[in-house]
Amino acid sequence: MKELEERIAQEGRIIDGRIIKVDGFLNHRIDTKLLNRMGKEFYRLFGDLGVTKILTAEASGIAVAVIAAQYFDVPVVFAKKAKSDNIEGGLYASEIYSYTYNRKVTFLVSKQWLGAEDRVLIIDDFLANGEALRGLIDIVDMAGAQLMGVGVAVEKGFQEGGKRLRERGINLQSLAIIEGVEDGKFRFRQA
């Protein structure tokens, strides 16, 4: 998606050669207009698959997912990251390693809100090593639901996550794929 690539090129920054910071429009400050156009693009990519539910993970996946869900006209379920008093038993749980926080994180989804009848689109803001998406896909499998696709806003193409998911035959579509950085400039994978 050209507009997203342009915003990354203009505002994105690299920290420690590892973290791509786009918190001016995606991760901390949210540009709702851009997200709206991204939601429309996800609908163009996945809109004819009979999706019944969009699954994402808290926290920064929620914004992208709910805006996209308006086009699909389906509810969003977001995986919670820690057991709070607000979640009772009857949970799907999948443990992942968070490279952002350098610790294990458990995704929790109530069995009440995801089941075998669901056709699920996973949407997330970022894809790097793919741990978060692996955890969400685990939960779709545990529910016996059908995974229709995975939509990602920004993929770091120089890490292995996207490759691994595509090798598993998963219908993964990323709106922008960063191949690398040269002379401080982002290079994107061509469609």
Added chain:
Amino acid sequence: MKELEERIAQEGRIIDGRIIKVDGFLNHRIDTKLLNRMGKEFYRLFGDLGVTKILTAEASGIAVAVIAAQYFDVPVVFAKKAKSDNIEGGLYASEIYSYTYNRKVTFLVSKQWLGAEDRVLIIDDFLANGEALRGLIDIVDMAGAQLMGVGVAVEKGFQEGGKRLRERGINLQSLAIIEGVEDGKFRFRQA
């Protein structure tokens, strides 16, 4: 807001006489259509105040805030709850006590995304004791920004948070105010 009261009456549950669970449409599974109508209602309540930014807190405030922000045509900034590698220096920080998690939580907002020029509407999903909102208001004050109002989806009117904020003269509007529960039925404050 009648529709929200009806959904709470139909699907809400009380846990330990303390937690009101509405995770079928607001906190875990998100009913995007309902949120859309809630966003429109927030715009009706606050739309003429020249709001330039909507501030919320991760995680469950994000969905309500971004959907509402589409009507206001302004960006959302969400306070983060823990220091991750993705946030650099230059932060407003406010410590609150989370009754949901029974521990202290620090809200962080980058100084880059909130400043003295901003006219801020705070939106959150829940108001009980008001700790989360107190933390967000602190951050608006630290930024030297102007607080135009606070919009809440569900207020627990039998706890003190709402009263305290209104006594401070804050323009607080809640879409549904639960006064109490009698014989397992929710009682709402009349407008």
